[in-house]
Amino acid sequence: VENHFVTAGVYTVAVRTLCEFAAKRGDLDLRFTPSPSAQEGIEGHLAVAASRTDHYASEVSLSGTYQTLLVRGRADGYNKALKRIEEVKTHRGRVEKIPANHTALHWAQAKVYAWLLCERDELTSIEVALVYFNVDSREQTLLLEQHSAQDLREFFTSICNAFIEWAQQEAAHRSARNQACATLPFPFEQLHAEQRVFAQSVYRAATGQRCLVAQAPTGVGKTLGSLFPLLKAFEKQALDKVFYLTAKTSGRAMALDALYLLSAKHLRTLELVARDKACEHPDKECHGDSCPLAKGFYDRLPAARASASASTLPWSKETLRTLAMEHQVCPYYLSHELVRWADIIVGDYNYYFDLSAMLYAQTVNNNWRVSVLVDEAHNLVDRSRAMYSAQLEVASFLPHKQTLPKRLKKDFDRALRVLRRILKEQTQAYEAANEIPDALSNAIDTLIATLGKELADEHDQLGSTRPGLQQLFFELLHFQKISLLFDTHFFFEFDQANACVRIRNVLPAPMLKPRFESADSVALFSATLNPASAYVKNLGLPDNTVVVDVDSPFSSEQLQVNVMRNISTRYKDRQASLQLLTQTMAQQFHARPGNYLAFLSSFDYLSQVYARFHTEHPNIPCWRQERAMSETERSAFLDRFKAGGQGIGFVVLGGVFSEGVDLPGERLIGAFIATLGLPQVNELNEQMKQRMHNLLGDGYEHVYLYPGIQKVVQAAGRVIRSKEDQGVVYLMDDRFTQAQVRELLPPWWQLKLV
Numbered sequence: 054v055e056n057h058f059v060t061a062g063v064y065t066v067a068v069r070t071l072c073e074f075a076a077k078r079g080d081l082d083l084r085f086t087p088s089p090s091a092q093e094g095i096e097g098h099l100a101v102a103a104s105r106t107d108h109y110a111s112e113v114s115l116s117g118t119y120q121t122l123l124v125r126g127r128a129d130g131y132n133k134a135l136k137r138i139e140e141v142k143t144h145r146g147r148v149e150k151i152p153a154n155h156t157a158l159h160w161a162q163a164k165v166y167a168w169l170l171c172e173r174d175e176l177t178s179i180e181v182a183l184v185y186f187n188v189d190s191r192e193q194t195l196l197l198e199q200h201s202a203q204d205l206r207e208f209f210t211s212i213c214n215a216f217i218e219w220a221q222q223e224a225a226h227r228s229a230r231n232q233a234c235a236t237l238p239f240p241f242e243q244l245h246a247e248q249r250v251f252a253q254s255v256y257r258a259a260t261g262q263r264c265l266v267a268q269a270p271t272g273v274g275k276t277l278g279s280l281f282p283l284l285k286a287f288e289k290q291a292l293d294k295v296f297y298l299t300a301k302t303s304g305r306a307m308a309l310d311a312l313y314l315l316s317a318k319h320l321r322t323l324e325l326v327a328r329d330k331a332c333e334h335p336d337k338e339c340h341g342d343s344c345p346l347a348k349g350f351y352d353r354l355p356a357a358r359a360s361a362s363a364s365t366l367p368w369s370k371e372t373l374r375t376l377a378m379e380h381q382v383c384p385y386y387l388s389h390e391l392v393r394w395a396d397i398i399v400g401d402y403n404y405y406f407d408l409s410a411m412l413y414a415q416t417v418n419n420n421w422r423v424s425v426l427v428d429e430a431h432n433l434v435d436r437s438r439a440m441y442s443a444q445l446e447v448a449s450f451l452p453h454k455q456t457l458p459k460r461l462k463k464d465f466d467r468a469l470r471v472l473r474r475i476l477k478e479q480t481q482a483y484e485a486a487n488e489i490p491d492a493l494s495n496a497i498d499t500l501i502a503t504l505g506k507e508l509a510d511e512h513d514q515l516g517s518t519r520p521g522l523q524q525l526f527f528e529l530l531h532f533q534k535i536s537l538l539f540d541t542h543f544f545f546e547f548d549q550a551n552a553c554v555r556i557r558n559v560l561p562a563p564m565l566k567p568r569f570e571s572a573d574s575v576a577l578f579s580a581t582l583n584p585a586s587a588y589v590k591n592l593g594l595p596d597n598t599v600v601v602d603v604d605s606p607f608s609s610e611q612l613q614v615n616v617m618r619n620i621s622t623r624y625k626d627r628q629a630s631l632q633l634l635t636q637t638m639a640q641q642f643h644a645r646p647g648n649y650l651a652f653l654s655s656f657d658y659l660s661q662v663y664a665r666f667h668t669e670h671p672n673i674p675c676w677r678q679e680r681a682m683s684e685t686e687r688s689a690f691l692d693r694f695k696a697g698g699q700g701i702g703f704v705v706l707g708g709v710f711s712e713g714v715d716l717p718g719e720r721l722i723g724a725f726i727a728t729l730g731l732p733q734v735n736e737l738n739e740q741m742k743q744r745m746h747n748l749l750g751d752g753y754e755h756v757y758l759y760p761g762i763q764k765v766v767q768a769a770g771r772v773i774r775s776k777e778d779q780g781v782v783y784l785m786d787d788r789f790t791q792a793q794v795r796e797l798l799p800p801w802w803q804l805k806l807v
């Protein structure tokens with residue numbers, strides 16, 4: 054427990070946090086050290102405890118106070134007969150290779166526990182032991198020191214003093230933050246009606262400790278409408294933090310803009326960005342011998358942290374960079390250090406939802422009370438499936454074949470042989486199975502063990518490991534971790550064409566469930582979460598999840614929706630559809646010249662429609678999306694949509710121009726959607742359909758229909774961006790007249806059959 058106020062004015066801190074704060078010094082060192090897994094760590098601790106005598110007690114809960122600080126934790130072991138307290142650490146490789154700053158931290162923890170025990174049992178001296186347990190050789194290295202209670206008390210006092218000033222400042226910060234948020238005015242005159250409904254739902258979910266799924270159309274103001282009520286809930290819910298999680302960088306920017314607009318005093322906002330976006334020395338490695346910003350990182354961290362806490366600016370990528378440069382520390386790892394001290398953290402989904410998510414792990418370890426906001430939540434199902442899938446390619450093995458140390462050859466060759474054999478044995482280019490072949494799992498387990506040991510030895514001898522082998526090791530480890538989760542929510546794929554095998558996740562619900570349970574409250578929102586029950590089931594949200602459908606702030610008069618019942622864009626009808634499609638587009642353009650987007654189902658279809666349109670209507674300006682456009686090309690494409698401009702941009706539905714594109718007013722006055730958006734019928738999607746059907750029923754709906762219509766609605770959402778906009782949408786397929794499809798379209802649309 055930390056960052057919690059047990060009683061007014063008392064700050065509770067875990068021994069580990071206290072020591073990390075006050076005793077961590079030296080370089081940042083993220084050189085690969087093949088460290089034991091969590092399971093190996095637990096087994097190591099049990100092995101040490103099992104080797105001790107009857108007088109040994111494990112997991113001894115201890116606590117003590119210093120001024121306003123309450124320090125708590127569990128010592129690994131205590132032998133009453135010997136009067137010896139033990140701190141146990143598991144490791145791989147040679148003990149001497151454990152970095153000095155790690156050992157210093159371990160001693161600090163051991164000595165704090167030693168003092169807490171001396172105080173509890175009124176001892177005058179105690180033996181302090183640091184036990185290093187090698188998980189491979191199972192050897193124990195025992196480092197012993199004898200300390201008087203007086204020495205330990207002084208040590209404890211010194212590190213508490215280092216922390217307490219910060220803790221007091223933190224306590225003051227929290228109270229100022231809560232007060233400032235409680236009295237924070239809304240930045241505009243008032244919330245408009247739909248935004249009020251949305252914001253109230255978020256607030257009720259937060260105070261009722263519930264999960265909320267809110268479908269709220271474009272224009273409701275969801276970013277501000279979700280953040281504002283949570284700031285109000287900070288005090289009432291005794292929240293430690295709010296996580297604002299996004300699918301894309303654009304969502305992050307909008308959240309930061311909204312927080313800027315709110316300009317809440319005493320609110321620390323932290324933006325988490327990917328390492329390659331924050332790194333100052335991409336050509337270097339993250340350790341003191343390579344990167345100057347890693348050298349002495351922990352020596353300079355306290356000053357950087359103090360500057361950050363004194364700053365009134367949000368800890369955005371830019372401000373953190375300036376701050377990090379002032380203090381000569383790495384901006385990327387500084388942002389990770391600041392997670393502990395931030396109030397609102399804005400970052401990608403993966404920080405909370407993936408297998409090794411940092412924010413989720415810290416929430417659980419530190420018992421934080423957090424409220425989670427999930428922006429553009431319709432993306433979370435697919436993103437989660439990707440997070441919980443894994444792939445192993447023959448190509449990942451090949452570069453290492455020639456340079457491989459002899460000791461690895463046998464296990465490496467065996468794994469590669471098994472991989473090739475199981476692929477070759479398939480009669481189809483693509484096959485799916487309900488199990489992971491045992492031979493493959495066994496070969497991978499063995500190779501991971503050998504490779505892990507090899508990398509540990511390499512690290513011992515050279516101080517580093519070869520990045521290529523490391524990469525393979527990480528791929529294997531990920532595959533192994535996902536394979537441990539394997540059950541009916543996954544299937545196994547043999548892909549001969551790409552010479553790879555995959556563990557594919559179908560339904561991420563069981564993996565996400567504990568993540569939702571660990572949060573005090575969660576709000577997932579998007580313009581397209583229809584039907585909400587599908588998201589509740591796919592994501593593993595609790596049964597008592599609240600579902601809200603917020604009205605659109607726009608009126609049906611603003612958007613004319615024409616449904617063309619005499620056209621089919623089914624694959625077999627595409628050639629025949631070209632004439633009517635292009636003719637309708639040209640007619641609409643002549644009736645109201647301006648900027649339009651035309652959405653097609655694939656690049657092939659796009660090419661056909663575009664070519665036909667260009668030939669038949671050479672006087673109407675048109676431009677098209679190309680495959681794999683660069684950032685500059687994308688900007689140039691969108692720059693053609695000028696207010697007062699004229700022309701049609703042809704794009705692929707579900708591509709980069711279907712979502713997150715904001716072209717208000719005359720920059721976009723209409724859209725032609727010549728597809729139902731259904732994913733391609735192929736073996737993979739058919740497998741997904743079958744398996745989803747087995748798990749949830751309605752396989753076709755979950756895999757084809759819902760994602761398809763969701764893309765259509767997102768695309769159409771580009772047209773009306775404000776109450777002043779007027780526009781037209783053409784739904785160009787007879788299937789849009791079907792009741793099941795119409796039910797999934799926004800209720801405020803008034804469909805006109807043409």
Ligand code: SF4
Nearest residue numbers: 332333334339344383
């Ligand atoms: S600046 Fe880059 S290389 Fe240096 S420690 Fe940070 S992330 Fe690593």
